[in-house]
Amino acid sequence: MSIVVCAEQRDGKLSKVAFEALSEGKRLAAAAGDTVKALVIGSGIGACADELKKYGADEVVLADNEALAAYTTETYAAVLAAFIAQESPALVLMGHSVVGRELAARAAGITDCGLVSDCTEVIFADGDYTFKHPVYAGKAIGTFKISSAIRMATLRPNVFAITEAEGTGTVAEFAPEIPAAKVTVKAVNKVSGDRPELTEADIICSGGRGLGGPEGFKLIEELADTLGAAVGSSRAAVDAGWRDHSAQVGQTGKVVSPNLYIASGISGAIQHLAGMGTSKYIVGINKDGEANIFNVADYGIEGDLNKVIPVLVEKLKEA
Amino acid sequence: MKIVACIKQTFDTEAKIVIGADGQISDEGVNLILNPYDEFAVEEAIKTKENNGGEVVIVTVGGDSAQEALRYSLAMGADRAVLINDPALANADSHAVSVALAKLLSDKEAGFDIIFAGKEAVDDGVAQVPSRLAAKLDIALANVVTAIELADGKISVTREIDGGTEDLEMALPALVAAQKGLNEVRYPSLPGIMKAKRKPLEVISLADLGLSADDVATKVEMISAELPPARKAGQKLTGEVDEVVAKLVDLLKNEAKVI
Numbered sequence: 001m002s003i004v005v006c007a008e009q010r011d012g013k014l015s016k017v018a019f020e021a022l023s024e025g026k027r028l029a030a031a032a033g034d035t036v037k038a039l040v041i042g043s044g045i046g047a048c049a050d051e052l053k054k055y056g057a058d059e060v061v062l063a064d065n066e067a068l069a070a071y072t073t074e075t076y077a078a079v080l081a082a083f084i085a086q087e088s089p090a091l092v093l094m095g096h097s098v099v100g101r102e103l104a105a106r107a108a109g110i111t112d113c114g115l116v117s118d119c120t121e122v123i124f125a126d127g128d129y130t131f132k133h134p135v136y137a138g139k140a141i142g143t144f145k146i147s148s149a150i151r152m153a154t155l156r157p158n159v160f161a162i163t164e165a166e167g168t169g170t171v172a173e174f175a176p177e178i179p180a181a182k183v184t185v186k187a188v189n190k191v192s193g194d195r196p197e198l199t200e201a202d203i204i205c206s207g208g209r210g211l212g213g214p215e216g217f218k219l220i221e222e223l224a225d226t227l228g229a230a231v232g233s234s235r236a237a238v239d240a241g242w243r244d245h246s247a248q249v250g251q252t253g254k255v256v257s258p259n260l261y262i263a264s265g266i267s268g269a270i271q272h273l274a275g276m277g278t279s280k281y282i283v284g285i286n287k288d289g290e291a292n293i294f295n296v297a298d299y300g301i302e303g304d305l306n307k308v309i310p311v312l313v314e315k316l317k318e319a
Numbered sequence: 320m321k322i323v324a325c326i327k328q329t330f331d332t333e334a335k336i337v338i339g340a341d342g343q344i345s346d347e348g349v350n351l352i353l354n355p356y357d358e359f360a361v362e363e364a365i366k367t368k369e370n371n372g373g374e375v376v377i378v379t380v381g382g383d384s385a386q387e388a389l390r391y392s393l394a395m396g397a398d399r400a401v402l403i404n405d406p407a408l409a410n411a412d413s414h415a416v417s418v419a420l421a422k423l424l425s426d427k428e429a430g431f432d433i434i435f436a437g438k439e440a441v442d443d444g445v446a447q448v449p450s451r452l453a454a455k456l457d458i459a460l461a462n463v464v465t466a467i468e469l470a471d472g473k474i475s476v477t478r479e480i481d482g483g484t485e486d487l488e489m490a491l492p493a494l495v496a497a498q499k500g501l502n503e504v505r506y507p508s509l510p511g512i513m514k515a516k517r518k519p520l521e522v523i524s525l526a527d528l529g530l531s532a533d534d535v536a537t538k539v540e541m542i543s544a545e546l547p548p549a550r551k552a553g554q555k556l557t558g559e560v561d562e563v564v565a566k567l568v569d570l571l572k573n574e575a576k577v578i
C-alpha cells in the first residue's frame with residue numbers, strides 16, 4: 001500500500017505546506033512500512049520533482065498538462081480522484097490551505113472517501129490511522145477514525161515539521177482524462193506583497209481596535225517588517241474597515257499557529273483566541289492590565305502601544 | 320429563478336465547550352445559532368431573488384432544533400424551508416450530509432439555478448460540504464466568495480485563494496459558498512418574524528428521499544473529544560518602557576528563541 005501526498009504548487013512553486021505534508025507522509029510511511037508517492041498537478045511542473053525527492057518521496061508523479069495551467073477545483077479534483085482510484089492508497093495527505101481544503105473535499109466527494117480536514121496530528125498504531133483535529137475553533141480537540149478503505153486528511157499549515165529524508169525518488173507521469181472546466185479563471189490577483197502568507201508565517205504581528213485607526217497599522221507593519229512577519233488583525237479592526245478581511249484572525253477568520261504571535265491593542269475575545277490559541281509564544285501589548293489577552297500571553301506588556309512598539313522596533317533592529 | 324440556500328445550525332461562537340461523561344461534546348444548555356457564514360448565504364439568496372425574481376428555498380440536514388435556524392432564515396425573507404431529519408443522520412458527517420442534500424436537490428427539489436452555502440461551519444465543520452455537494456451534483460463551484468455578479472445566466476465572482484484573490488466566471492446552475500464581506504446581512508423585521516411563522520417548513524425523512532440508512536453511513540467518526548491544554552498566563556513585564564521592551568527582546572531571543 002502507499003501513502004499519496006498531493007503537493008500543492010502555483011506557477012511551478014511548491015507551497016510550504018506541500019513539504020510539511022510530504023515530511024509527515026514519509027514519517028507515517030516509515031511507521032506503516034509503506035511507500036510514499038508525491039502527486040503534483042499543473043502545467044510545466046517538471047522542476048518540482050527534484051525538490052520533492054529531497055523530502056523522501058519514493059515516487060514523484062507528475063500530472064503535467066496544459067489544460068491544468070490554471071487551477072480550477074473541478075479539473076484538479078478530477079485528476080486527484082482518478083489517481084486515488086488508480087492507486088487505492090491507504091492514506092491521502094495534503095495541506096489545509098484554501099485551495100487544498102476544497103480540492104481534497106471535492107476529490108473525496110467523487111471517490112466517497114472519508115476526509116478529516118485541518119488535522120494537527122496523525123497517528124499510526126495497530127495498523128490503523130487516527131486523526132486529531134481541533135473543533136469549535138480550537139475550543140476542543142476531536143479524535144477521529146475513518147471507516148473508508150482510502151482515508152484522506154488535510155494538514156493544518158505550520159504544524160508539521162519539514163524534514164529532509166531519503167526516498168527512491170523515481171519520476172512517473174500520470175495522464176488521466178481531464179474534464180472540461182465549468183469555471184473560467186479570468187484573473188488571479190496577488191495581494192500579500194512581500195510579507196509572508198498569514199497561515200504560513202513563523203511570526204505574526206496583529207493589531208486591533210486599540211490601534212485607534214487605519215494609520216495605526218503603520219506601526220504594526222513596521223514591527224512586522226523588522227521581524228519578517230505577517231500582519232494580522234482582530235475582527236473589530238476589520239469591521240471598522242482598517243484592514244482587509246483576509247487579515248482577520250479568529251473563529252470567523254484565519255486559524256494560525258506561528259512560533260510567535262504579537263497582539264497589540266487586542267483585548268483577547270474568545271473568538272480571537274480561537275484563531276491563535278495554538279501559537280507557540282504569545283505576546284500581548286495592551287494598556288488595560290485586566291485585558292483577557294494577558295491570561296494567555298507568555299509575555300505581557302501593560303502600556304500604550306504607541307509608546308511601546310516604536311521602542312520595540314528600535315531594540316529589535318539593534319538586537 | 321429557483322434559489323437554494325444550504326444552512327446549518329451551530330453552537331453560538333461564545334459557547335463554552337463541555338465534554339460529557341461519554342467523552343463527546345455536550346450540547347446541553349448551549350445557545351444555537353444560524354452558522355455565521357450561512358447568514359451571508361441566506362442574505363445573498365434573498366438579494367438574488369429581489370433582483371431576478373423567483374423563490375428562495377432554505378434546506379438543512381439536522382434535528383428538531385434546526386427548525387429555529389430555518390424560521391430565522393424565513394424571517395429574513397426566504398419563501399420556504401425543507402428540513403431533512405432522520406435518526407440515521409444523527410451523527411451525519413460531511414459525506415452523509417452531502418449525499419442527502421444532493422438527493423434532495425436532484426430529485427424532490429430539482430430545477431435549481433443557483434445554490435448558496437457558507438464557506439464553512441464554525442463547529443466541527445471544515446469546509447467540506449459545498450465541495451462534496453458540487454461534486455455529487457456535478458456542477459460548478461465557487462468557494463470563499465466575497466463578491467458576485469449575476470447576468471445573462473452567468474455568474475462572475477471574486478473569491479479568496481492563498482495569498483490573493485481570483486476572478487471566476489461560470490454558467491448556471493452553480494454553487495457559491497460565501498465568505499464574510501459578500502454582503503451586509505439584514506436582521507429579520509418584526510413583520511418578517513410574524514410572516515415566517517406561516518411560511519411552509521417541510522420536514523422529511525430519508526425514506527421520503529428514497530434513501531436508506533446505508534446510503535448515508537458515515538465515513539468519519541469522532542471517537543472522543545478533549546479540551547486543549549489550558550494556556551497559562553505568563554509573565555507580565557513591568558517598569559519603564561525602555562526596560563520592559565529590552566526585557567521582552569531578551570526573553571524572545573534567549574528564552575523562547577523565536578527571533
Ligand SMILES: Cc1cc2nc3c(=O)[nH]c(=O)nc-3n(C[C@H](O)[C@H](O)[C@H](O)COP(=O)(O)OP(=O)(O)OC[C@H]3O[C@@H](n4cnc5c(N)ncnc54)[C@H](O)[C@@H]3O)c2cc1C
Binds near residue numbers: 210236270
Ligand atoms: C459570531 C462572531 C464571530 C467573531 N469572530 C471573530 C474573529 O474571527 N476574530 C476576532 O478577532 N473577533 C471575532 N469576533 C469579535 C470578538 O468578539 C471581539 O469583538 C473582537 O475580537 C474585539 O476586537 P479587539 O480586541 O480589536 O477590540 P476590543 O475588544 O475593543 O479591544 C481593544 C483593546 O485595545 C486596548 N487598547 C486601546 N488603546 C490602546 C493603546 N493605546 N495601547 C494599548 N492597548 C490599547 C484596549 O484596552 C482593549 O483591550 C467575533 C464575534 C462574533 C459574535
Ligand SMILES: Nc1ncnc2c1ncn2[C@@H]1O[C@H](COP(=O)(O)O)[C@@H](O)[C@H]1O
Binds near residue numbers: 327413420439440
Ligand atoms: N447539515 C447541513 N445541512 C445543510 N447544509 C449544510 C450542513 N452542513 C454544512 N452545510 C453547508 O455547508 C457549508 C460548509 O459546512 P462544512 O462543510 O460543514 O464546514 C455550511 O456553511 C452550510 O452552507
